[in-house]
Amino acid sequence: MTMRGRRTPYEIYWEILVFCRTPRVVTQIVNRCDLNSRVAQEHLGFLTGKGYLAVIREAERTLYQTTDRAREFLTLFESLHQTLFNENPGFKL
Amino acid sequence: MTDKTGTAFHEELRSFFALALLNIVFAALTLAFGISIVVNQALALLAAGTVQAGPAAYLLLGASAAVVGLWWIPKSVEVFGDVEEIQEEEASADRSPEEALRLMVRMMALYRDQREVIGRMVLVSGIGGALFVLVSVFNLIGLVAQVVGTDGATEPFTIPIGIAGIAVTTGMGVAALVVSALFRKYSAAWDARLAESDRMDALLDQTMEQE
Numbered sequence: 354m355t356m357r358g359r360r361t362p363y364e365i366y367w368e369i370l371v372f373c374r375t376p377r378v379v380t381q382i383v384n385r386c387d388l389n390s391r392v393a394q395e396h397l398g399f400l401t402g403k404g405y406l407a408v409i410r411e412a413e414r415t416l417y418q419t420t421d422r423a424r425e426f427l428t429l430f431e432s433l434h435q436t437l438f439n440e441n442p443g444f445k446l
Numbered sequence: 447m448t449d450k451t452g453t454a455f456h457e458e459l460r461s462f463f464a465l466a467l468l469n470i471v472f473a474a475l476t477l478a479f480g481i482s483i484v485v486n487q488a489l490a491l492l493a494a495g496t497v498q499a500g501p502a503a504y505l506l507l508g509a510s511a512a513v514v515g516l517w518w519i520p521k522s523v524e525v526f527g528d529v530e531e532i533q534e535e536e537a538s539a540d541r542s543p544e545e546a547l548r549l550m551v552r553m554m555a556l557y558r559d560q561r562e563v564i565g566r567m568v569l570v571s572g573i574g575g576a577l578f579v580l581v582s583v584f585n586l587i588g589l590v591a592q593v594v595g596t597d598g599a600t601e602p603f604t605i606p607i608g609i610a611g612i613a614v615t616t617g618m619g620v621a622a623l624v625v626s627a628l629f630r631k632y633s634a635a636w637d638a639r640l641a642e643s644d645r646m647d648a649l650l651d652q653t654m655e656q657e
Contacts, residue, residue, distance in 0.1 A: 358528075358552060358555030358556040358558065358559045359555055359558040359559050360551065360552075360554075360555040361643070361647055363646075363647055363650045363651075364551045364554070364555065367551070368548060368551070371544060371548070403654065425653060426650065426653055426654060429649065429650060429653055430650060431547060433646040433649065433650070434547055434550065434551070434646075435451060437639055437642050437643065437646065438451050438454070438455065438550060438639070439451060440642075
């Protein structure tokens with residue numbers, strides 16, 4: 354799905370980290386998380402630097418996988434959004 | 447992310463989809479009515495050979511409605527297209543809490559992008575509604591003038607047709623005003639979430655900084 358929409362860096366990090374629970378190559382991450390290659394490389398570099406993603410070199414492929422270190426960030430993100438949607442009344446016709 | 451939250455989001459997406467669709471309908475009707483009034487009044491003025499205040503004012507009203515419709519339609523289609531994409535993805539996605547959250551994040555990103563357009567939509571649909579109501583008033587004045595002018599001896603169906611036309615444009619005016627109010631309600635809900643989201647970003651930033 355390609356769509357417009359301004360995501361915050363944290364929203365993008367969350368999408369990447371959830372998707373990379375299973376090892377993924379860059380192309381898969383770019384397509385799934387709706388990023389361009391340059392931006393994806395920047396975010397992957399940041400997350401790898403933080404220790405949230407591990408780099409796995411396999412034959413001719415480079416894969417990224419989410420580490421245990423990312424767990425706190427992921428848990429916090431999810432619980433904050435749960436609260437956000439539960440405590441702020443939604444729109445209903 | 448619980449199933450309850452996912453279900454609530456699903457309902458919210460459906461409601462907004464319906465609103466976006468309704469919005470397109472009224473945008474198209476506003477344009478169609480505007481053009482119809484312009485054409486009819488232009489022909490009437492040409493036939494009269496002189497510029498008369500009533501028909502000229504009515505023509506101006508029609509032209510305003512057409513301009514409003516011309517802006518309103520592409521913006522409505524844009525908003526509708528975006529929410530339709532999310533809805534299609536939601537329909538084909540698994541019902542896991544994680545998928546629900548991913549779509550909520552997308553919806554929030556979409557609102558950040560659309561915020562200004564939706565704000566203008568609130569105004570424009572309100573203006574569209576007001577224009578329809580004005581058209582009703584014009585039609586009513588015209589009908590009364592016709593009845594009074596002929597001492598009630600009008601063609602057999604003039605009054606019922608006139609009343610039907612007034613009822614239709616009044617109904618559309620009220621409905622467009624309702625669409626405006628609903629967009630305002632949608633904006634209020636998402637503005638509150640965006641404000642909260644900014645606060646959350648600060649907390650997430652802190653967590654990442656600590657590591």
